[in-house]
Every structure is written in C-alpha cells, then in structure tokens.
Amino acid sequence: MKETGFEMKDVKEYTILVPNMAFNQFTLIQAALLSEGYHVELLSTASAEVAQMGLQYVHNDTCYPAVLIIGQFIEALRSGRYDPDSTALAITQSGGGCRASNYIKLLRKALDQAGFHQIPVLSFNFSGLEKDMSLKLTPKLIGKLVAAVEYGDLIDGLYHECKAYEINEGDARNKTVEWLDQVSSWLLEEKNFHIHDMKKMFPAIVKDFTRVPIKRTEKLKVGIVGEIYVKFSPIGNRDLVHFLEQQDCEVRLPGLMGYIEYCIANMKLDSDFYGMKPMLGKICDQILSIVDGLGTTASDALKSEGFHGESSFREIMEKPEGILSLGVKMGEGWLLTAEMIELIESGFTNIVCAQPFGCLPNHIAGKGVIRRIREKYPQANITAVDYDPSSTKVNQENRIRLMLAVGKENLQK
Numbered sequence: 383m384k385e386t387g388f389e390m391k392d393v394k395e396y397t398i399l400v401p402n403m404a405f406n407q408f409t410l411i412q413a414a415l416l417s418e419g420y421h422v423e424l425l426s427t428a429s430a431e432v433a434q435m436g437l438q439y440v441h442n443d444t445c446y447p448a449v450l451i452i453g454q455f456i457e458a459l460r461s462g463r464y465d466p467d468s469t470a471l472a473i474t475q476s477g478g479g480c481r482a483s484n485y486i487k488l489l490r491k492a493l494d495q496a497g498f499h500q501i502p503v504l505s506f507n508f509s510g511l512e513k514d515m516s517l518k519l520t521p522k523l524i525g526k527l528v529a530a531v532e533y534g535d536l537i538d539g540l541y542h543e544c545k546a547y548e549i550n551e552g553d554a555r556n557k558t559v560e561w562l563d564q565v566s567s568w569l570l571e572e573k574n575f576h577i578h579d580m581k582k583m584f585p586a587i588v589k590d591f592t593r594v595p596i597k598r599t600e601k602l603k604v605g606i607v608g609e610i611y612v613k614f615s616p617i618g619n620r621d622l623v624h625f626l627e628q629q630d631c632e633v634r635l636p637g638l639m640g641y642i643e644y645c646i647a648n649m650k651l652d653s654d655f656y657g658m659k660p661m662l663g664k665i666c667d668q669i670l671s672i673v674d675g676l677g678t679t680a681s682d683a684l685k686s687e688g689f690h691g692e693s694s695f696r697e698i699m700e701k702p703e704g705i706l707s708l709g710v711k712m713g714e715g716w717l718l719t720a721e722m723i724e725l726i727e728s729g730f731t732n733i734v735c736a737q738p739f740g741c742l743p744n745h746i747a748g749k750g751v752i753r754r755i756r757e758k759y760p761q762a763n764i765t766a767v768d769y770d771p772s773s774t775k776v777n778q779e780n781r782i783r784l785m786l787a788v789g790k791e792n793l794q795k
C-alpha cells in the first residue's frame with residue numbers, strides 16, 4: 383500500500399468524514415469532536431449506488447456493513463465535495479476478534495484502487511489498535527463522548543416513545559431536534575458533560591419531553607436488535623424504523639451505550655474466564671460501574687415520568703443465563719441475546735433481528751438462539767431478517783409484515 387504522507391499532528395487541518403450510523407447519537411458525537419478541534423462531517427448518503435460502489439472495491443463475500451461503509455466513503459470522495467488533499471476518513475474499531483477490526487485494511491486497499499491513495503484513514507478505538515493513526519482520546523474527549531452517547535440514547539428513546547403516540551405529527555421530531563441542538567451547544571461550550579451535570583440534566587430533558595402532547599393507545603410494540611451497524615443505520619436496514627412507524631408500531635432500539643458497555647465488560651470477562659490482564663479487568667469493572675450508574679439515573683428519570691426505562695447493564699448481563707454463555711463475544715455476542723430478552727420482558731415481544739450478510743457471529747447469537755428464547759418466552763414473536771446487496775426490499779418488508787400480522791393477532795387475544 384502506498385504512503386499517504388499524512389502526519390497525525392496535522393489532523394485538525396483535515397475534514398474528517400465519518401459514516402453516520404445512529405443519527406441522534408452521532409449528531410452529538412460530532413459536536414463532541416468539533417469542540418476538540420476535529421472538523422468532522424457525518425456521511426448520510428443513502429442511495430442504492432452506495433452498495434454497488436462498495437461492491438466494486440470489496441469482495442462480495444465480505445460482511446455487508448463493510449461494503450456499505452466503503453461504498454459510502456468512495457461515493458463521497460468521487461462526488462467532488464471534498465478536497466482529497468485535506469480530507470481524512472475515520473472509522474471505529476471494536477478491537478474484538480471479529481472482522482470489524484480489519485475494516486481499516488479493506489478501506490485502505492479500496493482507496494488505493496480508487497485512486498485516493500493520499501487519503502489517510504483514522505481509527506477510533508479503545509483497544510490500542512492502529513496506534514499511529516488513532517484519534518487521541520484525552521480524558522476530556524472521553525468524557526464528552528460518553529456524554530454525547532448518554533444524552534443521545536436518552537433523547538433517542540424519548541423520540542421513539544413520543545413519536546408513536548404524538549397527537550400532532552412532527553412534535554416528537556421537533557422536540558428531539560431542539561434537544562440535539564441544545565446538547566450540541568453544551569458540548570461545544572464545554573458545559574454539562576461531567577457526570578454530576580448529566581445526572582441533573584437527564585430529569586430536565588425527560589420533563590421537557592412530557593410537554594409533547596401524546597395519547598397512549600394500544601399499539602404493536604416492536605424492538606430492533608442485530609449487528610450494530612444494520613441495527614441503527616437506515617442504509618444498512620433500508621430505513622426499518624421509518625417502515626415500522628408507517629405500520630403504526632411503537633419502535634424501540636436498545637441504546638448505543640449498551641454496546642460500549644458490552645465491549646468494556648468483555649475485557650473483564652477475559653480476565654475472569656481466561657486470567658488475561660487481571661488489572662485491566664478490574665479497571666474495566668470500575669469504569670462499567672460508573673457508566674452503568676449514569677444509565678440507571680437516565681432510566682430512573684424516564685420511569686418517574688411514565689416513560690420506558692431500560693434495566694441496568696449489570697441486570698442485562700444476567701439475561702442470557704441458561705441460553706448463551708457470556709463467553710460468546712464475537713460480534714454482538716451475548717449482548718444480542720440479552721437485548722432480545724430485555725425487550726421481551728419489557729413488553730416489546732415483537733422483534734426484528736437485523737442480520738447482515740456474512741455475519742456469522744450474529745447469526746449464532748441472534749438467529750441461533752431464537753428457538754431457545756421462544757421456549758422460555760412463548761409470547762416472543764421474533765423474525766430474523768437478512769440484509770445484503772442482492773436481497774429485495776419487498777422481500778424483507780413482507781417478512782416483517784408477516785411478523786407484525788402475528789403480533790396483531792397476539793395483541794387481540
């Protein structure tokens with residue numbers, strides 16, 4: 383691979399393109415990075431050409447999120463909107479044994495082939511990967527990123543719940559945009575991102591959402607789980623949230639912080655199960671307690687105003703017991719099973735499990751456990767939907783419609 387000539391000390395001179403995955407959370411992550419001088423732009427291109435573009439540079443046996451992310455980057459660079467000499471790309475790396483840790487190599491190869499060899503690829507990870515090309519995670523930036531995800535998850539959950547029951551169309555979205563703007567400006571002004579600030583602001587945000595006029599009626603409650611990218615990204619799941627909203631469902635997506643906590647918890651599990659890095663395991667356990675405490679405060683604030691609040695992460699970790707071992711931690715691993723159970727136990731018995739093509743780990747922890755979950759929870763109505771470049775939207779939607787029809791029957795019973 384060719385040299386880019388890029389030096390990390392110049393990174394703040396570059397426009398950094400990041401694929402948008404979860405709109406509300408990523409809007410705040412962008413603000414957190416902007417506040418530290420990184421000129422981040424989120425890519426939200428959703429045309430069908432993105433997948434075709436990706437397939438020109440990535441083998442079609444590669445997992446679908448890689449095809450989409452790489453296609454989206456190349457499409458943006460080819461559009462002429464960005465100067466290749468001052469543009470960088472950034473992707474996250476989970477650091478697990480999964481292929482996501484290697485997307486960066488695939489992207490580098492695609493850039494060379496597409497004639498963009500000078501474009502640097504930055505990594506966003508907590509695992510010490512790609513040390514020379516990683517964004518520097520200072521304690522302040524980490525604090526802001528945690529705040530961005532926590533606030534983002536809270537606002538996202540409130541949006542979905544209000545959206546399902548809003549009396550005046552658009553009220554839930556307007557309130558959401560209002561709060562995204564407010565939290566973005568806090569982050570840019572370096573305000574309200576410390577733990578004690580967040581604990582004060584969570585109840586204020588929830589209280590303000592109670593001003594959205596809603597009328598609760600009996601609706602089909604549908605949860606979405608799956609591989610992280612196709613679960614959240616509208617290009618990954620063909621705008622699944624919008625489709626379910628059109629079918630008059632209440633939609634729920636487990637928060638993004640859950641995935642981050644899962645990655646932290648796995649380091650502790652490595653130490654418990656295999657004796658790996660015991661000191662790191664202890665530190666991770668303490669970090670988990672702090673982050674989980676924040677989640678619990680958000681959840682309590684939601685419940686106190688009659689909204690839905692998730693169980694604490696420690697409780698969620700106990701959910702797969704008897705179904706899947708916590709040692710299963712490739713891809714979304716045990717978290718995928720745990721999220722399905724959490725949804726079922728909180729009344730979201732209808733579930734779409736979004737699975738990308740080529741994703742073996744999540745086929746095991748998702749599709750592979752559905753029978754066992756149904757044995758334990760007979761009311762569970764789960765459908766696994768495969769997402770890949772060749773599957774048609776009609777087929778995917780018909781599969782989901784079938785699941786919704788069963789859900790409606792169950793609701794009437």
Ligand code: SF4
Binds near residue numbers: 740
């Ligand atoms: S979780 Fe699945 S889709 Fe994601 S990198 Fe791993 S195999 Fe690919």
